[in-house]
Amino acid sequence: MTRMTKGNYSETFDKGLKLLDLYCGEESAFTLAEISRRLDVNKTSVYRLVNTLCEHGYLQKDPKTKAYYLGIRTIPLAHSFLQKANIVTRIKPYVDEVHKEFDLHIDVGLIQNNSIYLVYRRESKDTLAFLHFTAAGDLYNLATGKAAMAFMEEEQLAQFLQHSESKHGKTRAALNPETLKKELTQTRQRGYSLNEELFLPGLIAIGAPIFNLHTMTVLGGISFDSSTSRYSMAQFEKAYSSVLVELAKKISAAISTEE
Structure with a gap:
């Protein structure tokens, strides 16, 4: 894949997509610290990313474990791909x-x-x-x-x-x-x-x-x-x-x- 020039590329959005990509493997939940470590992104930036994804329903937070899971908004997205x-x-x-x-x-x-x-x-x-x-x-x-x-x-x-x-x-x-x-x-x-x-x-x-x-x-x-x-x-x-x-x-x- 050819890397876009900086003017045509959103680094913040790239981090958000890489965050969601963590959930494509075997693990289903990650804490803020785990996400920060795996993405090599500071916790403050990760905090903003997960809050935004939670707000839109793509992630949800377990109040007991403080871990983040995929949210219900990902279901219609997956179904849409698999069906259409x-x-x-x-x-x-x-x-x-x-x-x-x-x-x-x-x-x-x-x-x-x-x-x-x-x-x-x-x-x-x-x-x-x-x-x-x-x-x-x-x-x-x-x-x-x-x-x-x-x-x-x-x-x-x-x-x-x-x-x-x-x-x-x-x-x-x-x-x-x-x-x-x-x-x-x-x-x-x-x-x-x-x-x-x-x-x-x-x-x-x-x-x-x-x-x-x-x-x-x-x-x-x-x-x-x-x-x-x-x-x-x-x-x-x-x-x-x-x-x-x-x-x-x-x-x-x-x-x-x-x-």
């Missing part, structure tokens, strides 16, 4: 068709700023008890993210890994360079990723990458999820990997269609 966004209207028919035929849990996620964000989901009966992702920075824990990582350009992958290591303070076991390299190579060879109870116990998934077909850059991934009470990993892979890869191709084509 151009990208959703393009992929929805293809996902819905497969969901109707196979009763599969299907997630479609797109990558932005070193994280993957859920843009469309269809749930199945056997996965309703699981807590699924809406946004995640640990791409390697998700079938969608792992599939995308396998097809990233080297520079993009290195940037993501550097960001992840910086975020968590140290490289996790799942990111052992040799182990990760081997797994991503296997994913590229298969054309899809496998995730056996890595994100949650009892949850298995297969994921395939989604591309911009004009530039052949990876945009995100799509996954089929199921429970171990319904399938073993091998059974799930055998039954649905070809269906998944075909659906990923259709979604890539739909997303890449010119206006």
Whole structure:
């Protein structure tokens, strides 16, 4: 992204958006001190930002813990995107068709700023008890993210890994360079990723990458999820990997269609 000139760029608004971006991860609440530390912004400025966001309903303060949560005003904003966004209207028919035929849990996620964000989901009966992702920075824990990582350009992958290591303070076991390299190579060879109870116990998934077909850059991934009470990993892979890869191709084509 090209940085705008100072005259066309609001630094205050930028800080406010970065503040809201904190809530796109796994954590749901932050104190004033935590926000100040994570944004590297003084508490006085943060105080003004959170008060403004609270006034407009985008944040709310817990009177007991003094922590700030997302406010109710974010709900219609999220619903509006998920129901009306151009990208959703393009992929929805293809996902819905497969969901109707196979009763599969299907997630479609797109990558932005070193994280993957859920843009469309269809749930199945056997996965309703699981807590699924809406946004995640640990791409390697998700079938969608792992599939995308396998097809990233080297520079993009290195940037993501550097960001992840910086975020968590140290490289996790799942990111052992040799182990990760081997797994991503296997994913590229298969054309899809496998995730056996890595994100949650009892949850298995297969994921395939989604591309911009004009530039052949990876945009995100799509996954089929199921429970171990319904399938073993091998059974799930055998039954649905070809269906998944075909659906990923259709979604890539739909997303890449010119206006």
